[in-house]
Amino acid sequence: EVQLVESGGGLVQPGGSLRLSCAASGFTFSSYAMHWVRQAPGKGLEYVSAISSNGNRTNHANLVKGRFTISRDNSRNTLYLQMGSLRAEDTAVYYCARFTIFGVDSWGQGTLVTVSS
Amino acid sequence: EIVMTQSPATLSVSPGERTTLSCRASQSVSSNLAWYQQKPGQAPRLLIYGASTRATGLPARFSGSGSGTEFTLTISSLQSEDFTVYYCQQYNNWPYTFGQGTKLEI
Numbered sequence: 001e002v003q004l005v006e007s008g009g010g011l012v013q014p015g016g017s018l019r020l021s022c023a024a025s026g027f028t029f030s031s032y033a034m035h036w037v038r039q040a041p042g043k044g045l046e047y048v049s050a051i052s053s054n055g056n057r058t059n060h061a062n063l064v065k066g067r068f069t070i071s072r073d074n075s076r077n078t079l080y081l082q083m084g085s086l087r088a089e090d091t092a093v094y095y096c097a098r099f100t101i102f103g104v105d106s107w108g109q110g111t112l113v114t115v116s117s
Numbered sequence: 118e119i120v121m122t123q124s125p126a127t128l129s130v131s132p133g134e135r136t137t138l139s140c141r142a143s144q145s146v147s148s149n150l151a152w153y154q155q156k157p158g159q160a161p162r163l164l165i166y167g168a169s170t171r172a173t174g175l176p177a178r179f180s181g182s183g184s185g186t187e188f189t190l191t192i193s194s195l196q197s198e199d200f201t202v203y204y205c206q207q208y209n210n211w212p213y214t215f216g217q218g219t220k221l222e223i
Contacts, residue, residue: 035213044218045153045161045204050211059211062118095160102167103151103208107160 002026002106004096009111016086016115022079022096022108030054030074033099036081038092039110046092049081050099064090086115119143119207123216130221132195138219140188140205149209152181152190155218156201164203165190195221 008020020036036048049070050059058070069082079096093110120143130136140150148168153161163172165181168188178193192199200223205216 037215044202045155045206045215047206047213047215050213061212099208099213102170102172103163103206104153104161105163105166105172107162109160 002098004098004106004108006094006096006108006111009094009113011114011116012086013117014087014115017082017084018086018113020081020083020094020096020111020113022081024077024079024096024098027098029072029077034070034072034079035097035099035104036070036079037095037097037104037107038090038113039095040089040092043092048094051079083113086113088115091115118212119146119210119214121205121207121214121216123203123205123219125219126217127220127222129223130195131223132197134195135191135193136195136221138190138203138221140183140190140216142186142188142207145185146207146209148184149207150181150183150188151206151208153204153206154199154201155204161204192221 003025005023035050051070055072067085071080095110096108097104098106122141124139150168152165155161169181180191200221202218202220204218
């Protein structure tokens with residue numbers, strides 16, 4: 001069974017930093033591209049970042065470009081999102097997601113990031 | 118970046134009815150379009166990929182169509198569990214943008 005478990009969320013002040021992690025199990029992690037998708041309270045889904053299976057290609061949404069960095073450690077089956085210069089509008093549940101040629105077929109339960117003073 | 122526009126934002130329908138949700142891309146995404154369903158407090162669930170292929174285990178009452186810039190998700194006979202929010206997402210070009218969602222309400 002595919003499992004994606006996010007961690008690292010919490011309360012952070014504006015301008016602060018946070019690193020999210022996503023522990024993957026139940027599949028060959030190194031064979032799949034991975035995404036971060038977020039959802040602000042009461043709002044829709046928003047693509048954040050993507051990384052190729054071997055980590056050599058990454059992409060970030062314009063809203064987070066230059067502030068967030070996606071990375072992965074295939075030896076640890078773990079996906080990361082380093083977030084910096086956080087703003088109130090970054091407050092959201094952050095989902096780790098497995099991407100296939102069929103779209104995102106597996107999602108974690110999400111971790112809440114709250115940016116507030 | 119490709120902008121995905123879903124319409125309508127909210128759709129009021131009755132159980133047993135047939136309904137169609139629309140998704141439009143600001144430029145062609147070929148058939149690289151997925152539909153997701155999200156229930157309150159849950160992560161999204163993949164319904165349709167490749168614009169028209171049902172995900173494993175999805176009831177046949179769900180169907181997708183379209184290519185290029187115009188896409189639809191049709192639910193042929195609404196069940197009570199279908200009244201929730203639906204999103205489209207293009208995965209043709211990074212960033213893989215989502216539509217803003219359509220909420221189905223009774």
